[in-house]
Amino acid sequence: MGSTAKNNLKALLYLLPAVLFLGVFMVYPLIDVFVYSFEEGYNSASQTSFGIGGFNYSYVLHDPYFLQALKNTLILVAITVPTSTILSLLISLGLNTITKLKELFQTIYFLPYVTNTLAVGLVFMILFKKTAYTDGMINFLIKAFGGNSVDFIEGPYWAKMMVLCIYTVWIVMPFKVLVLTSSLASVNPVYYSAARVDGTPPHRIFFRITLPMISPMIFYLVITGFIGAFKAYSDAVALFGTDLNVAEMNTIVGYVYDMLYGDSGGYPSYASAAAIILFAIVLTITVINMLVRNRRLRYVE
Amino acid sequence: MENNTDYNDLGKDIIVKRIISRTITYILLALWGLIVLFPFYWMILTSFKSYSSYNSEFVPKFYIASPTFQNYIDAFTTVSLGRYLLNTALFTIVTTTVMLIVTILAAFAFARLKFTGKNIIFILFLALMMIPNELVIITNFVTITNLDLRNSFPGLILPSVASVFYIYLLKENFEAIPDNLYYAAKVDGTSDFKYLYKVMVPIARPTIVTIIILKVIECWNSYVWPRLITDDPNFFLVSNGIQEIRENGFGRENIPAMMAAVVVISLPLIVLFLVFRKTVMSGVSRGGTKG
Amino acid sequence: MKVVLENLTKKFPSRDKKHPEDVIAVKDFDYTVKDGTLVGLLGPSGCGKSTTLNLISGLEKPTVGKIYFGDDDVTKIPPENRGIGLVFQNYALYPHLTVRQNILFPLQNLKGKDKMTKQAMETAALNVAKLVQIENLMERRPAELSGGQQQRVAIARALVKMPKVLLLDEPLSNLDARLRLQTREEIRRIQKETKITTIFVTHDQEEAMSICDEIVVMKDGVVHQTGAPQSVYDDPKNLFVAKFLGMPQINVFEGEVKAGKLVIGKEEVLDVKGVRDGKVYVGIRPEGFKPADDGAFSAELERVEILGRDISVICKSDLSQSGMIRAIVSSENLIDTTKSTVSFNLNPSKVFLFDDKSEERLF
Numbered sequence: 001m002g003s004t005a006k007n008n009l010k011a012l013l014y015l016l017p018a019v020l021f022l023g024v025f026m027v028y029p030l031i032d033v034f035v036y037s038f039e040e041g042y043n044s045a046s047q048t049s050f051g052i053g054g055f056n057y058s059y060v061l062h063d064p065y066f067l068q069a070l071k072n073t074l075i076l077v078a079i080t081v082p083t084s085t086i087l088s089l090l091i092s093l094g095l096n097t098i099t100k101l102k103e104l105f106q107t108i109y110f111l112p113y114v115t116n117t118l119a120v121g122l123v124f125m126i127l128f129k130k131t132a133y134t135d136g137m138i139n140f141l142i143k144a145f146g147g148n149s150v151d152f153i154e155g156p157y158w159a160k161m162m163v164l165c166i167y168t169v170w171i172v173m174p175f176k177v178l179v180l181t182s183s184l185a186s187v188n189p190v191y192y193s194a195a196r197v198d199g200t201p202p203h204r205i206f207f208r209i210t211l212p213m214i215s216p217m218i219f220y221l222v223i224t225g226f227i228g229a230f231k232a233y234s235d236a237v238a239l240f241g242t243d244l245n246v247a248e249m250n251t252i253v254g255y256v257y258d259m260l261y262g263d264s265g266g267y268p269s270y271a272s273a274a275a276i277i278l279f280a281i282v283l284t285i286t287v288i289n290m291l292v293r294n295r296r297l298r299y300v301e
Numbered sequence: 302m303e304n305n306t307d308y309n310d311l312g313k314d315i316i317v318k319r320i321i322s323r324t325i326t327y328i329l330l331a332l333w334g335l336i337v338l339f340p341f342y343w344m345i346l347t348s349f350k351s352y353s354s355y356n357s358e359f360v361p362k363f364y365i366a367s368p369t370f371q372n373y374i375d376a377f378t379t380v381s382l383g384r385y386l387l388n389t390a391l392f393t394i395v396t397t398t399v400m401l402i403v404t405i406l407a408a409f410a411f412a413r414l415k416f417t418g419k420n421i422i423f424i425l426f427l428a429l430m431m432i433p434n435e436l437v438i439i440t441n442f443v444t445i446t447n448l449d450l451r452n453s454f455p456g457l458i459l460p461s462v463a464s465v466f467y468i469y470l471l472k473e474n475f476e477a478i479p480d481n482l483y484y485a486a487k488v489d490g491t492s493d494f495k496y497l498y499k500v501m502v503p504i505a506r507p508t509i510v511t512i513i514i515l516k517v518i519e520c521w522n523s524y525v526w527p528r529l530i531t532d533d534p535n536f537f538l539v540s541n542g543i544q545e546i547r548e549n550g551f552g553r554e555n556i557p558a559m560m561a562a563v564v565v566i567s568l569p570l571i572v573l574f575l576v577f578r579k580t581v582m583s584g585v586s587r588g589g590t591k592g
Numbered sequence: 593m594k595v596v597l598e599n600l601t602k603k604f605p606s607r608d609k610k611h612p613e614d615v616i617a618v619k620d621f622d623y624t625v626k627d628g629t630l631v632g633l634l635g636p637s638g639c640g641k642s643t644t645l646n647l648i649s650g651l652e653k654p655t656v657g658k659i660y661f662g663d664d665d666v667t668k669i670p671p672e673n674r675g676i677g678l679v680f681q682n683y684a685l686y687p688h689l690t691v692r693q694n695i696l697f698p699l700q701n702l703k704g705k706d707k708m709t710k711q712a713m714e715t716a717a718l719n720v721a722k723l724v725q726i727e728n729l730m731e732r733r734p735a736e737l738s739g740g741q742q743q744r745v746a747i748a749r750a751l752v753k754m755p756k757v758l759l760l761d762e763p764l765s766n767l768d769a770r771l772r773l774q775t776r777e778e779i780r781r782i783q784k785e786t787k788i789t790t791i792f793v794t795h796d797q798e799e800a801m802s803i804c805d806e807i808v809v810m811k812d813g814v815v816h817q818t819g820a821p822q823s824v825y826d827d828p829k830n831l832f833v834a835k836f837l838g839m840p841q842i843n844v845f846e847g848e849v850k851a852g853k854l855v856i857g858k859e860e861v862l863d864v865k866g867v868r869d870g871k872v873y874v875g876i877r878p879e880g881f882k883p884a885d886d887g888a889f890s891a892e893l894e895r896v897e898i899l900g901r902d903i904s905v906i907c908k909s910d911l912s913q914s915g916m917i918r919a920i921v922s923s924e925n926l927i928d929t930t931k932s933t934v935s936f937n938l939n940p941s942k943v944f945l946f947d948d949k950s951e952e953r954l955f
Contacts, residue, residue, distance in 0.1 A: 004417065010493070011416035018407035021463035026429055029440030036439065091333055094326045101327075107578060108334045111341065113585065114570040116522045118540040119563040122547060123340040126347070126556055133356045137343065140361055170337070178586050193651055194684040198698035198753075199672025208697070212688040231435060234524045234540070242528075242544060253435055253525075260442055261529050271439050279436050315670060 036272035056273035065245050066274060069255040072236075075161060076251070077229040080168045085221055087169065088176035093206075095177070096184045106181065113174035121238020124167045128152035128239075153239065160240065160249055168235050172228060176221050183217040184210070219293045223286055230282050233257070252278045344567075348372050348560040355557045372561035379551050381534060382562050385542030392457055392527075392538055393520035399462045400516055401509070407468045409497050412475035413483065429465045434525075442529050452533040460526065467512045470588065474508040475501055511584035514577070521570055539566045593662045593756040593789050595625040595648065600657035602643050602813075617643040619813045621657070625806075628787045630780065632800030635810035636836070641793045642761060644810070648791060649678050649759050661756060672701075674757075677750030677788075681762040683742045685734040691745050692717060692730040698753050720748045723782060740771040747782065758783070760792035764799060776803050797837050801825065809833050826941070831951035834875045834944055840904075840920070844913045846948075847874040854945065857911045861889045862938050864945060867955050873946040880942025881905070881919035883927060887935030891917050896927050903927065905934060 040055045060066050091109070095102060112120070127137045130151035139149035150156070152163045187210065195205045211218075233253040236244055244250035245258065252274065259271035347355065349368035376382045410416070411423055441460045450456030478501060486496045502509065524540035531537055537545060543559075543566060551558050574581050600621035603614040618640040625631045633641040646652040648659060650671035658667045666674050685694050695717040699708055708716070721727040724744040734742055743763065750758060763779060764772045780803040783790045794800050800807045801821040809816045809824065809832075817829045821837075828834035834842050847856040849869050854862040856874060881889070883905070891907035894916070898904075905927060907917040919936065921927075927934060945955035 007414065008416045011410045011414045011419070014406045014410035014414065015422075017403040018463050018468060021403060021459070022426075022429060022465065024444070025441050025460040025463065026432060026437050026465075029437035029444070030432055032440040032443075033436055091330065094330050097326055098323070098330070101330075105330050105334055106582070107575075108337055110574070110582060111337060111571065114518060114574040114581070115567050116540060116543070116570070118522075118524055118543045119566045120340055120344075122543060122559060122563055123344045126560075127340065127343060131554070134359050134361060137361050170340075173337075175585065178582060182586055188682075188684070190680050190682060190684040191686065194678070194680060196651065197649060197671045197676065197678045199701045200697070201701065201703075204701065208689075209686060212686075227433075231433065237524070237544065241548060256435060256439070257525065257529065260439055268439050268443060275436050275439060279433060282433065 033272045033275060036269050037276050039269055056269045057277070060270055060273045060277065063270075065250060065258075066252075066255050068245070068248060069250040069252050072161070072164075072249060073230060073232065073251045076165060076168060076232055077226060079161075079165045080172065080229050081222060081225040083165070084169045084172050084176055085218065085225060088173055088180055088221075089218070091173075091177050092180035092184050093210075095181050106178075109177050110174045112171055113178075117171060117234045118238045120171075121167060121235060124163065124170075125153055125239050128163050130155070154247075157248060160247065163239055164232075164236055164249060167239060168229065168232060171235060172225065176225075179217060179221060180214070183214045187213045216293075219289065223289045226285050226289070227282055230278065230285075341567075344560045344563050347557050348564045350557045352555055352557055372555075372558045373565070375551065375555070375558045376562040376565060379558070380542075380546050380562070381537075382542065382546075382565060384535065385537050385539045386565070388536060389521060389538045392454065393517055395454070396458050396461055396520050397513055397516045399458065400464060400467070401513065403463055404467045404471055404512065405497070405502065405509075408471035408475050409493075409501065411468070411472045413493070413497075413501075426465055427469065430469065438526065438529070441526075445530055450530075452531050452536045454536070456530050457527055457536070457538075461520075461523075464516075467516070470512065471505060471508055474505045478504050510580060511588050514581050514584045515588045517573070518570060542566075594627045594660075595757055595789060595791065596658075596660040597621050597623045597625075597644075597648070598658040598660070600644070600647060600659065601655050602640075602647060602652060603655045616813050618647065618654075621815055623808060623815065623818055625789055625791060627789055629805040630783045630790045630792070630803060632804040632807045633791065633793045633810060634797055634800040634807050634836075635795065637795055638812075639810040640813035641795075641808075641810050643813075645759055645761055645791065645793050648757070649676055650674050675753075675755055677753065677755035677758045679743075679746045679750045679758070679760040679763055681765060683734075683746040683766075685742055685745055685749070687734050690731050690733055691721075691726065691737070694734070694745060695721060695749050695752050698749060702753075716752055717748075720752045723751065723785065724748045724778075738771075739767050740775055743767065743775055744778070747779070751782075751786065751788070755788065758786075758788045758790040760790065762793055762795070764794070764796070772799070779803065798839055801837065809836060811836075828875075828944060829953055831873055831875065831946040834946070834953075838877060840878050840918050842875045842877050842944075843917050843919075845874040845876070845909075845911050846913070847872050847911075847945075849945070854943075856889065859889060862940060862943060864955050867945060871948040872954060873948055873951065875944040875946065876938060877942040878904075878918050878920040880939045881917075881921060881936040882939060883919075883921055883925045884935055884937045887937045889938055890933050890935040893927075893929070893932060893934045896929055898923070907934065 037056050038052050038054070040053050095105060098105075128139075129136050130139055130149060130153070135143070135149045136152075138152065143149055150159045152159045154160075191209055191213070192205065195209055200208075231253050232251045236249050236251055236254060240247040240249045244254045250258070256271045256274045256278070259267045259274060346363070346365060349365050349370075349372070350358075350362075351367070351369045351371060354366070411419065411426075438460075445451060445456045445460070448456075450459075482500060483496060486500060491499070522540060523538065524544075527536075527538045527541050528544075531541065534542075534545060543562060546559055546562055600618055601616070602618040603616050606612050606615055621644060633644055635641050643652060647654050650666070650669060654667065658665055660666065661674065671678075686697065689697065696713055699713045699716060702708060718727060718730075721730060724747050726741060726744045726748060729737060729741060729745075734745065737745065743766075747760075747763075750760075760779070764775055767775055776799055779790075779792070804821055806819060807821050807824060808818045811832055817824050817833045824833065825837050828837065831844070835844065845856050847854055847861075848871050849855070849864060849867045851869065852863060852865045852867070853860045854864045854867075854872075854874065891909045894906045894908045896903055896905055899920075901923060902920050903923050903925065905919040905921060907919070909915065909917045943955075944953060946952060947954055
């Protein structure tokens, strides 16, 4: 046996588990999902289909449940991505100006990252929920400030969307604060000294020096934030239960799973079409972000 | 600069301004801390309230007059919380271990071994990093169903043991180890495999710990795949368990008992985090986003 | 504008738990920088020279003492109100701004009656860019410039507000040898043209000696000597200053004074009337040796290096602290390299004696 052949065999042995698992559970499904999405009238029981075409996409795009899910997801993205980014930036800026208690705050702020989304979502639900016995914690506060109580969990659409956004922001903040704090701390302090000597006012230091210096990290957070928010699902389940269509709170990912499984399930073709639409949206936004970023960040060495 | 009488006042003015802005900063930071901590406080508080006292509070109370452990007893007896915890622990340990082995072997091959088509294969690997889980989960669901692996541990574990991102992370780390060490080991007659686990793995320990932390958090909180693949409560993980408790749980809307279950489920990761705080935080900032 | 430092002291709280007492970075600094002069703060790293610069700029507040710009006490004035320009060691140019934007930056901060029109700002920026000769680089970003060009931009940015005092922190340390020579001449030229009082910090004695009107030699937070470079060189107050200035370094021997005669080893090498008897450190500048067949000082010849105009004669000697003696002599002197020893007479003005305990100058 030649040494090249021997090397190849050895490498194959080391790579075999990874290749096997990735092949079966990633590469094959990736091809398969496109096949599914174009197979019309696929029946999972008989494993037969009528033919090939774009009907699945057309069905999904006309399905009121999908449109509701799309709308919900877009609202969620549009609200939570800017909110969480700006909020985490403010918190990180605050954290970087203090030394006492800094570690304690950082530890506390990170806690939501290590919690179970479903479990803590339940806590949010009871905080916001209005029942026969009690208006709940949040409504108690609202009334204390002179407002009217609202059922945030089974009440009007805007109220439900608000809770979902609040919970999503609460969940995504730890990562953003963590990354931005270390990014801010890594700006060379000599730039701030230079700015001080020049008498630069604080707002100008922030917009002309700090922000441009950490903008690569902010772009990264915005992109990952977009992707994350488009894939929202378990936060919604945590708050509103598994029957999201009834609650009008479904998301695109939720729609995919519902098509696949559950009471309305058994339609892998529709699920595939919806998943590919989601993938296309996410990909488009990522590419647009990258283009904007490349234009804005030419100077970064 | 012309007039030198107000120099001292200028100094005082700035100091006062600084104290005010420092105080405001602390107040706002503490406020966010409160928002983060409040749900935790509320779940612990509620978990010690008795069912009747909770339901009799029209205005929620911020303290407990007579704490009770009954909810915790209920959580383990009325519903199978113990089983969910055990399932999740088993799932987490096995998945993480198998994933680690697969990852280390593949990273070693890419970082250290020479073989035909290595670059092309690696680029294909990287391309897979862009594929979202949502896209492949559909077929995986069908595959696992066809293999008759629904409601089984292999069915839960198998699809999540290969991670392109972790292979990439570890490969970069392995490549940073100087070649000289490898040649020195070769001269001493060390086999590749022995070199891998005697030299490379110990050197790359921080990265491996990062990977373990991220994977454990991911496993403990995983919900979507287990939900698709299990409908037998005997195989539920904590996330599905909590959903099950919520929907069919204690026979009635027993919020305090639910909160006790939530506390029990949340505790392991929180304790783990508080113990390995620095490692977890640096690992997460290196390793990317949640989910 | 003159800058007066009065009894200036800076202490930092100790970070070492074993030694909780404060670290004294600068101690009792008294000095006046005359209007329109270029002064170098010189010393080995950790001597407190950068801290002193930060105190003058206002980035640090002194623990004790006062700073005057002209007749104004600026001790408590924040940096932005002191009217200074500061050039940082690594330049601190904003990487995302062009050269023009970097230079304009300080002007755009001006408020109230100092506020300038856009046109006036552009003119000021262009003028200062011409002064430092970077007017053709205005639209580049710092990453596209060489080290020397970045340095010029940093100086331009510091000068654009026409500061009363210009401060430079190790301005040449990030440049290669050739650029360093060129840039230091450039700094001298700019200072002469603008007549701005300039203080710069360096650890390189050659740099300071070559362009400064006055130098301040520091060690461990204490000022050892101040004065014009040549006078400090010719008349060092103590052993540290003698050793720190001069390249090649001064030769130091352990010697003894006996009845007005300086003895090194067994040879009586020089008359030193009026110096007390006892052990001393002897410093002899390399140019203080004069080859002479019947010279009073002899040493074992190691090798001769021809440097062009001069010759460097290197001898072995156990009496020297470094184990070597380096003498620089004019190339008109012929050294017989076949002999194993050479003899020298010493030029008394190049020989310094220091107390063996306090290391203070005796002769």
